[in-house]
Amino acid sequence: MSVQEKKIKYKEDFRSKILAAAKKLFVEEGIEATSIRKIAKVIDISPTTIYLYYKDKRDIVYALHLEGCSLLRTRMEVLMHVDHAFERLKAIGKAYLSFAVTEPGYYELLFMMKEPMQFLDDHRGEDYWEEGDRVFEMLIETIKDCQQEGFFKGMDTQTLSLQAWSTVHGMASLFLSGHLKQLNNLLFSEALEAEFLERTFQLYVSMLERIK
Amino acid sequence: MSVQEKKIKYKEDFRSKILAAAKKLFVEEGIEATSIRKIAKVIDISPTTIYLYYKDKRDIVYALHLEGCSLLRTRMEVLMHVDHAFERLKAIGKAYLSFAVTEPGYYELLFMMKEPMQFLDDHRGEDYWEEGDRVFEMLIETIKDCQQEGFFKGMDTQTLSLQAWSTVHGMASLFLSGHLKQLNNLLFSEALEAEFLERTFQLYVSMLERIK
DNA sequence: AAATATACTTAACACTGTTAATAATTTTAA
DNA sequence: TTAAAATTATTAACAGTGTTAAGTATATTT
Incomplete structure (x- = not known):
């Protein structure tokens, strides 16, 4: 596996990590109570980091929709x-x-x-x-x-x-x-x-x- | 009409004024875009004044529902x-x-x-x-x-x-x-x-x- | 080793609902 | 009429929201 491939895979991992955290939150506490900041806290990253992997909140919501x-x-x-x-x-x-x-x-x-x-x-x-x-x-x-x-x-x-x-x-x-x-x-x-x-x-x- | 009755009527007027503003906003700009602050701005009062006539936002929403x-x-x-x-x-x-x-x-x-x-x-x-x-x-x-x-x-x-x-x-x-x-x-x-x-x-x- | 690109964070903006403290006004009581 | 009390509205503030700009490390490339 090349370095570039590893990077892409890592990036995908991060995306699914965010998605998993979002899913956990919205299943446990409801869709209303799921905020970007809370998602970030679950996986212990800065809220703004999420925006490197998802365009905005709707993007995350749509990913969960899929x-x-x-x-x-x-x-x-x-x-x-x-x-x-x-x-x-x-x-x-x-x-x-x-x-x-x-x-x-x-x-x-x-x-x-x-x-x-x-x-x-x-x-x-x-x-x-x-x-x-x-x-x-x-x-x-x-x-x-x-x-x-x-x-x-x-x-x-x-x-x-x-x-x-x-x-x-x-x-x-x-x-x-x-x-x-x-x-x-x-x-x-x-x-x-x-x-x-x-x-x-x-x-x-x-x-x-x-x-x- | 007694003074007390006038006061009650005034209070009701205020309530319906707030409701009318809320209705105007939520019809024109959608329910999501209707905030307490925007309602207050429409009838030119302080946002907190609304809380003297409605318990909270859900109270207003329910009034509109009715x-x-x-x-x-x-x-x-x-x-x-x-x-x-x-x-x-x-x-x-x-x-x-x-x-x-x-x-x-x-x-x-x-x-x-x-x-x-x-x-x-x-x-x-x-x-x-x-x-x-x-x-x-x-x-x-x-x-x-x-x-x-x-x-x-x-x-x-x-x-x-x-x-x-x-x-x-x-x-x-x-x-x-x-x-x-x-x-x-x-x-x-x-x-x-x-x-x-x-x-x-x-x-x-x-x-x-x-x-x- | 220097320059560049990547990954991430902090600070900040403009909002949200809501409450506490405060000021202005009106009503009541002396 | 004046002082006290109650009502009414306001400002300031809290804790939260999504999101962006600027800054800082880290890693990669030249």
């Missing part, structure tokens, strides 16, 4: 082996909601925050939402397969994909933002939020089944 | 006079999405931000999400009426209401967060975001019609 994306994609990819398309669709929906519940920080980073999308807007052309698109493509493919199995006849595949995503995202985001909790006063109070998620998802599945 | 709530409620209430229940349901959905598009700042304040819900959490007991519940109740009532017209047989009213809300909220929030925009690369690029909203909504309506 990490979360590939984590979700990994979870989704294993489900693509489910033979029966409609079963696969259900599994994808469940996994998506499960991701939101078990990885709330990542979910916010992926689908609720504006910053990562704005970052992409600013870097339009050179970069696009590849990771996100890949996940969405799996949904499109699955719904296409469902249609070949006889489901959703005469419906536009992409529009239905968007509709399905909207539904589960709506559930997940209302849950994470705390709005579902506040509705507990209105709805019968015995049920927990997680049950609401489950019930609403099941109802949606039964709706999809009916329009076979 | 304003937005009642604005949405007003828009919804006029639709309650639509006779045919399913037509009313469609009208509510359209109005909801239209609210998100025409009042993005308010929509974020109402359904995307955590702060107002956290504020309610902290003031649990004394206060609850009355304004929000009222809007949701209209949806529940409408779906109940739909069921009496023969729609959605055998489905739980509240769960279906939550499902419907999730769907339109999912669409609205993905639109406002900029995620829909990024998908344009994947989906055919001619269509605009607003068209996607419209198409997805129409598809959802047709789904609901099918499960009559």
Whole structure:
């Protein structure tokens, strides 16, 4: 390994070190509480050093966004082996909601925050939402397969994909933002939020089944 | 009017003055760019004076949240006079999405931000999400009426209401967060975001019609 | 060994929300 | 009417934020 290669590798190490520290902080203390200065303190460097490896804070946030994306994609990819398309669709929906519940920080980073999308807007052309698109493509493919199995006849595949995503995202985001909790006063109070998620998802599945 | 009454009125005036300034700022420059100091500058007072009328920033944010709530409620209430229940349901959905598009700042304040819900959490007991519940109740009532017209047989009213809300909220929030925009690369690029909203909504309506 | 480039740090700027201390004003009581 | 008390608003300050410019070591190249 040449000296130059070593330098590049070291630089990459530093980048991932910063990213790891940022991830640790935002998972443990939330995304709001994660500051450049705190990240620097974790790995014991000066706050300004971070700017040698990341352009600005949004750059770090976007890097974490990508990490979360590939984590979700990994979870989704294993489900693509489910033979029966409609079963696969259900599994994808469940996994998506499960991701939101078990990885709330990542979910916010992926689908609720504006910053990562704005970052992409600013870097339009050179970069696009590849990771996100890949996940969405799996949904499109699955719904296409469902249609070949006889489901959703005469419906536009992409529009239905968007509709399905909207539904589960709506559930997940209302849950994470705390709005579902506040509705507990209105709805019968015995049920927990997680049950609401489950019930609403099941109802949606039964709706999809009916329009076979 | 007694002296004391005058004082109370003056105090209320001041509160609404601060609120108006906050609203003006967050509508024009976005919610992120609205700081206590900027609000103070608009009405030409010291930043600390604001703390004499509002406990903290979240208090102001919550006050704006309530304003937005009642604005949405007003828009919804006029639709309650639509006779045919399913037509009313469609009208509510359209109005909801239209609210998100025409009042993005308010929509974020109402359904995307955590702060107002956290504020309610902290003031649990004394206060609850009355304004929000009222809007949701209209949806529940409408779906109940739909069921009496023969729609959605055998489905739980509240769960279906939550499902419907999730769907339109999912669409609205993905639109406002900029995620829909990024998908344009994947989906055919001619269509605009607003068209996607419209198409997805129409598809959802047709789904609901099918499960009559 | 001197010049140059790299890596990192300190100091500083312009912000943020918020509190304590202080000054000005108005209201109440003697 | 005047002195005391309460109200109202202000300035100064604290602790934090993202970020940039200037300075300082260290390492590399000439």
